[in-house]
Amino acid sequence: MPVILAIESSCDETSAAVYADGKMLSNIIANQTIHEAYGGVVPELASRVHQQNIIPAVQQAISNAKVSKNDIDAVAFTRGPGLLGSLLVGVSFAKAFALAQNLPLIEVNHMQAHILAHFIDEPKPTFPFLCLTVSGGHTQIVLVKDYFDMEVIGHTQDDAAGEAMDKTSKILGLPYPGGPLIDKYARQGNPNAYQFPEPQIPGYNFSFSGLKTAILYFIQKNEAATPGFVQNNMADICASVEKRIVTILLNKLTKAALDYGIKDVALAGGVSANTGLRQGLQELGNKYNWNTFVPKMEYCTDNAAMIAIAGYYKFLQKDFTDQHVAPLARMPF
Template sequence: MATILGIESSCDETSASICIDGKIRSNIIANQTVHEKFGGVIPELASRAHQQNIIPTVDAAIQEAKIHKNEIDAIAFTRGPGLLGSLLVGTSFAKAFALAQHIPLIEVNHMQAHILAHFIDDPKPSFPFLCLTVSGGHTQIVQVNDFFDMELIGQTIDDAAGEAFDKTAKILNLPYPGGPLIDKYAKTGNSEKFTFPEPQIKGLDFSFSGLKTSILYFVQQRLSKNPLFIEENIHDLCASVQSRIVSILLKKLKLAANETKIKNIAIAGGVSANSGLRNTLLEIAASENWKVFIPKFEYCTDNAAMISIAGYYKYLQGDFVTQDIAPLARWGIAKN
């Protein structure tokens, strides 16, 4: 029997989770509202909020799991990638807790953890499978051969898809975080009302910087003629932008599936909570005979459940680290 405490602090959510024998018993997330008025995450404010939140968040996770801290066998923590100040808080707490409790430390790669979130609930994907991992900072296609045997076969060469959503929301004067609002408004909009260009990038890599620029210029041009353009067309604008981002993502995913001959397809990361992406993926899956795996919404955004489940599988392998471990702001999955 293995009881793992997971800690996630890579950006602006402080989260703690208890995993017992591969089953999630608690998953507590403390969000930070301090960033809303700035329209984005302020790293210094994020790290300060983590310091305030981490002890009560861990305590709440232990209480909800109905265990005592002395029953914890190991502590898993996000080593990276992420904001260095935020990672330092989680890493420092994990090291101190492990030292005080005389239990091993387990480092977890944040992006691998997003993928391993698929092993929290049934149905679980069988190996190998392809995972489209999409968040505010990353857009990747990963071939997953085993729990920790992952090959990066495609990635963004500039901006991430999540950033394209958030920057578009800012252009449309939507409050932060704007990605979920674009999804909300898109549901009642006409996705064919406005057309935005598709980047011509060879292979399995992505690009979203040009799309962001084209959206900005398009909106500025229309506003110069009609100051109420955004207000009058917000639903159609959101639907059109979302449709283009989703089509870019899934075109590359389809190409990857054809090249690798892999039919088990998964999505992960914050943007995988987007209903447009989920629905379109299921439509393509029906025609391509894919078996699709999509985590619950609570396991798509940053959370400690994915850290504790990754820690559980590392615990089974005896994959521990020493107290001299330091966070890594940049820590990628190996490129194929």
């Protein structure tokens, strides 16, 4: 089996992984704490920190995998979508490493890789399956017919679910990143304490901009009427917001699964780490007799392991790119 070195740098995580012999031998993720002071990712700072982190991350991945650079058969990397400056660091390093070692290059679509993370470990879904892919930048329902035969049948028409959580956390005065904190507070709160609207969007598409506005007005109104309202009711607010976002996502996923008659249903992307969403999918699986799949936590957020598994399947197809490849901020399936 080939030894694949993979590199991921689409946003603010610098990650490197090595896959060989049907196993993920290493998966190193270097997070960037510099953005906490700004309440969100600053693209210019992200690209600079990637430059600092990428060589140590790759060295550690190779070392942890107990291989040498001469054992590597191909270099897989995220071409897009993502922040252009961040992508440029990873793409440039991958091209330089491959050129120096005379290795083939494999470009990977970041969103496809999130879905293919389900093939790193057992159990694995059976084709065709549906995957709800949810992150800070994307919300999609994807019909997965084969490893690289995927059709987006539903998508957000404005904001992503992860962005709605991040903006809510900012409105509530929580530090960045806010998604995990909303999850934490929601576990302690009453999800039925407050009611937020569910957008009536036809088909399998989503919309979260109206929900964000409703949450903002709710907070402003109640905080003006009762100073300290947010601080005193943080857990209930987070639980109620999380419940609404999760029901929006799972209602559309349920409609798609029933319409298509598909029994294998999966989650992917950073928001798939959310406890409420994971539990909600499991409950639906029990109700409809679905086979449900959620990656391990380390494979939910941006990581190079998912790039490695996508690169492995592309290697088998001899689907290589050349040294002229450039990063793409927008990269459709």
